[in-house]
Amino acid sequence: MLLRHTPKEVKERNALTVNPAKTCQPIGAMYAALGIHACLPHSHGSQGCCAYHRSTLTRHYKEPISAATSSFTEGASVFGGQANLLQAINNIFNVYEPEVIAVHTTCLSETIGDDLPQIRKKAINEGKIPEGKYVLGASTPSYAGSHVTGFSTMVKSMVEFSEKTGEKNGRVNIIPGWVEPCDMEEIKRMAELTGVKTIMFPDTSGVLNGPMTGEYKMFPDGGTTVAELKSTGDSIGTLALGEWCSAAAARELDKKCKVPCRVLDIPIGLAATDRFVDALRTIAGVSVADELAFERGQLVDMITDMHQYFFKKKVAVAGDPDQVIAMVEFLISIDMCPVYIVTGTPGKKFEKRIRELTDDLDYEVKIKVKGDLFLLHQWIKNEPVDLLICNSYGKYIAKDEDIPLLRWGFPILDRQGHQYFPTVGYKGGLRLLEKILNLLLDRKDRDAEESNFELVL
Amino acid sequence: MTIIREKMVQWDPVDIKAKLIAKYPPKVARKRAKQILINEALENETPEITANVRTIPGIITMRGCTYAGCKGVIMGPTRDIVNLVHGPIGCSFYAWLTRRNQTYAGPDDTPDNENFMNYCFSTDMQEQDIIFGGEKKLAAAIQEVYDLIHPKAIGVFATCPVGLIGDDIHTVAAQMKEKLGDCNVFAFSCEGYKGVSQSAGHHIANNQVFRHIVGENDVPKEGKFKINLLGEYNIGGDGFEIDRIFKKCGITNISTFSGNSSYDQFASAHQADLNAVMCHRSINYVADMLETKFGIPWVKVNFIGAHATAKSLRKIAAYFEDQELINRVEEVIAEEMPDIEAAAKDVGTRTAGKTAMLFVGGSRAHHYQELFKEMGMKTISAGYEFAHRDDYEGRQVIPNLKVDADSRNIEEIEVEPDESRYSPRKTPAEIEALAGSGVDLKKYDGMISEMDENTLIIDDLNQHEAEKLVELMKPDIFCAGIKEKYSIMKLGVPMKQLHSYDSGGPYAGFRGAINFYHEIDRLVGSRVFSYLKAPWQKNPELTAAYVWE
């Protein structure tokens, strides 16, 4: 057994996390910053954090991830990292020539108490930031929140660019949340089909799912441009997808530039996508495009055709709050039973929301907020499930317990496709169902006796 | 944007060096110039390079941190010590199963089957722990680990904030060790900001393993020719292959530091009669300490490359001065070589004359040149990520190394000969005789002396220089780590990750060499890199629209 020391009996743990279902803030900030065009993320701390974040994002995307670090030594850790950051800013603008440097802090620089706004002011005064270039800052110590809050904080700091000229630009801001580059593309496509002009930020499409052409661009063509970020202050409104990842930025923009916002779930699954499309429709004052209605019909078709295989199947889900909320709603809507739900990100709102979604179900739903995969595994040992939905780390549980695993979330280190094929929208719903069905039916075929092994399923 | 226009046939290293640093601000350029060396034959000495110095803030480096070197590299591969990371969650999350160290713990129902390597243990420090201190939480976490799984040992690893807030992890560990009674608890002050790279972490890990584990088990280990293999991490099963060869030769490997290792192996390491050092950079400290305390000499070996493997085996056999062993080793080499020669001959028809660049680690950039040589390939540029000058120039420079502010704080532990167990395995006369016959103990000549004239040796190569270097010299293959992989690949240049290989292996030993030949053959010869341009990009001229004929 791979996880041979995981006992069935659950003991309360207060100090120890085993097999976490979250990671630290800066990696989220780094991912978000890669969604700004020509932006170099910068990790203000020792170089190890940056190396780890880059490696993990690289393994997830199989794409180059450029990011710099302040490379603290012991001296910097004692006396503060201002000199390192100033030097870094100067070197970065000289050598890599980005439009924007998006600095995020780490546990180390936060513990020291480095003051980013003050260091930035100094950089400006000393002429280290060339004309027309920008340095953005986000405070992301990992002894609070998780990678999810780090993402949210960096997105919120992007609002700093917004300007209110008084003249509306006729666009709707969409803050997509922590979704894959292809999901961002898909969300833009749906908006375009509905006739809504958008500014999406951040936007990693074209950045982290780039082509192989024999050229290397440290700053690929994709990403939200500074001009677009400025213009977000003149938009008609903002759709923030996901309370955890996107709402803070949307509210900040409302506060700063009076751009009204609506917070929706990430459009994963039928109902969440319906709400997203409906919101787009009302904002634009148009009727929903036939293409979208058609895609919706296809999704419903697949659900009804294959319902027998979904019905009453027990599922364990581990992931990030925004994603898990949408996923749980989707699973319930197709009559699957999400019985165990774990997220590593702290926050009471999550449990409340899941309780609302699962309240009238006739089975028990176990939820652990700030839970870990060790606990999830113990639950499974006590009462098995038919399907596990988790990032790649779930494969150790899946193999030990012989349960099909739907790789979903972050990071996915051992399979491909997440960067190319969306799981949002109606088409994304179809893809999720296809994947779930394949897993369940492959299992059915594998386990079938010769006498009941069937061609047609 | 970088595109490789055409392949350079002739390059001028001086010109390339100038181009690598042209874009830097003057201060950075001056510093980097000292870390870029054009190899030239000097009379009786190796040219001097600057290494093991600070990374420049803002310059995108390949390096990681001290914690990564300590917990990730050295302690990570030991299966039955719980690695408890004291700090916020990230550091422990990223070091969770991301190196491809393999281990064999045996089936579930065997005794001593512990394997904690698939687990990630963390105190997940929160804001109140940072403000009020994390010692209580650490003690409680150690207790919870113990209650949950009763390990024989728990190693505690400090991450950056821990040192700053002043948690005394060593005292907590000692107290918990005493409280638990049957569990050895020790700690590593491997905060990431210490030193200038992973290297400091290796040193810290070496110290603590030596201090807390080595020598703990005196129950005699059987074996006629007992060695320890130092600096081998069983990435992709490398250590399994080396162990297979040892076994075939009749050599007993008491302890590998630290691939496929266990607590008991470390505890028994003092029973070996020779330390065979693979990765000099990461583990020479343990080798030296084992010699001082127990009288076990060490010899540099390299099991990367079939010929290097044969040479290393012969060295070990010669050390033991036993004709039977010497004969057996020759038999094994004779048995293994034909397959290798056949593979090299076949692959060589496609790889000979091709060029490679290697920028990795603290020994691999040197060792893997052997494999390329066996395939007829030439290493045109190489460098380490975190090595010191002795790894480049040879150990003779050690007395002249200046200890700078960053290294001064890394503990050097004073070791004395063990009162009862010190026993020099060789007399000074024997050592001299061995040296006379080509078995130099405690000797490593470094990378530079084995590289051709006019090759470029670059320490702590960074993203900008890597891109330029590839653009200017277009190697047929580039070897570095995962962070560098895809920017090189985008240029259409095959890239082999040489830290943990990404996939494949083993590449060590005899069978590993064959695997490597095939892997490189696949990479440098594959058609898949020929699709970068679409037909309409290759032939853009237009014909009339909608004309079929």
Ligand code: SF4
């Ligand atoms: S120190 Fe903090 S920011 Fe750095 S890797 Fe660890 S948890 Fe993440």
Ligand code: SF4
């Ligand atoms: S916080 Fe320190 S120990 Fe952790 S990854 Fe960053 S540099 Fe390394």
